[in-house]
Amino acid sequence: MTAPxxxxxxxxxxxxxxxxxxxxxLHSLVINWFDDNARDLPWRRPDAGAWxxxxxxxxxxxxxxxxxxxxxxxxxxxxxxxxxxxxxAPGEAVRAWGRLGYPRRAxxxxxxxxxxxERHGGDVPTEHAQLLALPGIGEYTAAAVASFAYGxxxxxxxxxxxxxxxxxxTGVQYPPNATTAAERRxxxxxxxxxxxxxxxxxxxxxxLGALVCTAKNEACHxxxxxxxxxxxxxxxxxxxxxxxxGQTYAGTDRQVRGKLLAVLRKAHAPVPQAVLDRVWHEPxxxxxxxxxxxxxxxxxxxxxGMYRLPLT
DNA sequence: TATGCGTGGCT
DNA sequence: TAGCCAAGCAT
Numbered sequence: 001m002t003a004p005x006x007x008x009x010x011x012x013x014x015x016x017x018x019x020x021x022x023x024x025x026l027h028s029l030v031i032n033w034f035d036d037n038a039r040d041l042p043w044r045r046p047d048a049g050a051w052x053x054x055x056x057x058x059x060x061x062x063x064x065x066x067x068x069x070x071x072x073x074x075x076x077x078x079x080x081x082x083x084x085x086x087x088x089a090p091g092e093a094v095r096a097w098g099r100l101g102y103p104r105r106a107x108x109x110x111x112x113x114x115x116x117x118e119r120h121g122g123d124v125p126t127e128h129a130q131l132l133a134l135p136g137i138g139e140y141t142a143a144a145v146a147s148f149a150y151g152x153x154x155x156x157x158x159x160x161x162x163x164x165x166x167x168x169x170t171g172v173q174y175p176p177n178a179t180t181a182a183e184r185r186x187x188x189x190x191x192x193x194x195x196x197x198x199x200x201x202x203x204x205x206x207x208l209g210a211l212v213c214t215a216k217n218e219a220c221h222x223x224x225x226x227x228x229x230x231x232x233x234x235x236x237x238x239x240x241x242x243x244x245x246g247q248t249y250a251g252t253d254r255q256v257r258g259k260l261l262a263v264l265r266k267a268h269a270p271v272p273q274a275v276l277d278r279v280w281h282e283p284x285x286x287x288x289x290x291x292x293x294x295x296x297x298x299x300x301x302x303x304x305g306m307y308r309l310p311l312t
Numbered sequence: 313t314a315t316g317c318g319t320g321g322c323t
Numbered sequence: 324t325a326g327c328c329a330a331g332c333a334t
Contacts, residue, residue, distance in 0.1 A: 216322095
């Protein structure tokens with residue numbers, strides 16, 4: 001007879017196996033907290049539908065909720081179903097994306113709407129693998145849509161959940177820079193057995209990271225699992241190890257691309273090169289940024305040195 | 313696995 | 324003030 005085994009994981013504090021008291025305690029504490037503290041967000045309303053959930057997930061990739069809210073409302077009003085967006089020129093998606101940032105997401109969301117219309121009869125697919133095959137959908141977003149929209153059982157491992165698990169279970173201040181196999185293993189280990197509870201846990205643990213267990217100024221006094229938190233119990237040791245990679249922005253191609261695209265979003269007719277030239281003084285970087293936008297399909301070059309958002 | 317990719321609010 | 328940070332993805 002063999003003892004029950006747990007997958008190995010990093011960190012100093014072992015979680016209990018699934019179904020053991022600690023895991024279940026965490027589930028109920030966090031879910032009960034969520035019942036009382038969940039934000040009333042439009043994509044969580046019952047009428048949002050899978051398309052609403054999917055749109056919100058695209059927009060929320062690296063962009064705060066407060067900035068997503070107004071764009072989300074406009075988007076769903078204009079394109080209430082995937083087929084509505086699929087009929088549009090991709091440039092219209094880029095324009096409607098506004099200043100959410102990372103406009104390639106708008107292009108991919110448009111591409112996903114086209115694929116849904118062509119391959120799935122206009123309905124957001126229910127299977128994780130089908131979702132993963134859509135442009136702009138990676139491991140996280142596939143799991144999130146399957147869980148939030150369809151109530152399925154998946155480990156939904158975003159930056160919030162990673163931080164909550166790093167602290168509560170592993171006992172460190174921050175998760176690693178890149179998601180590790182150990183983190184995925186841990187998240188799967190902690191997943192409630194039944195699908196509805198797993199889906200609730202996914203949303204609840206994410207919300208806990210967003211509202212309480214934040215990157216800076218964490219509010220342990222409001223945390224439902226503070227008394228179980230390995231990091232807090234260890235005296236909240238400061239992060240050690242390699243510095244967490246920051247994003248530089250000023251003076252980068254990204255900034256130039258942003259300025260170029262801002263001009264094209266505002267324009268409703270082709271824009272001459274000379275107008276684009278005014279956004280950045282340095283010609284080499286300016287040309288590289290514009291070429292990059294064209295290569296990414298975010299900008300369409302026309303004969304005679306004219307440019308516009310892509311029609312196809 | 314490391315890097316590039318927007319934008320704006322906050323400390 | 325100059326980073327730091329915000330529900331990642333693609334390559």
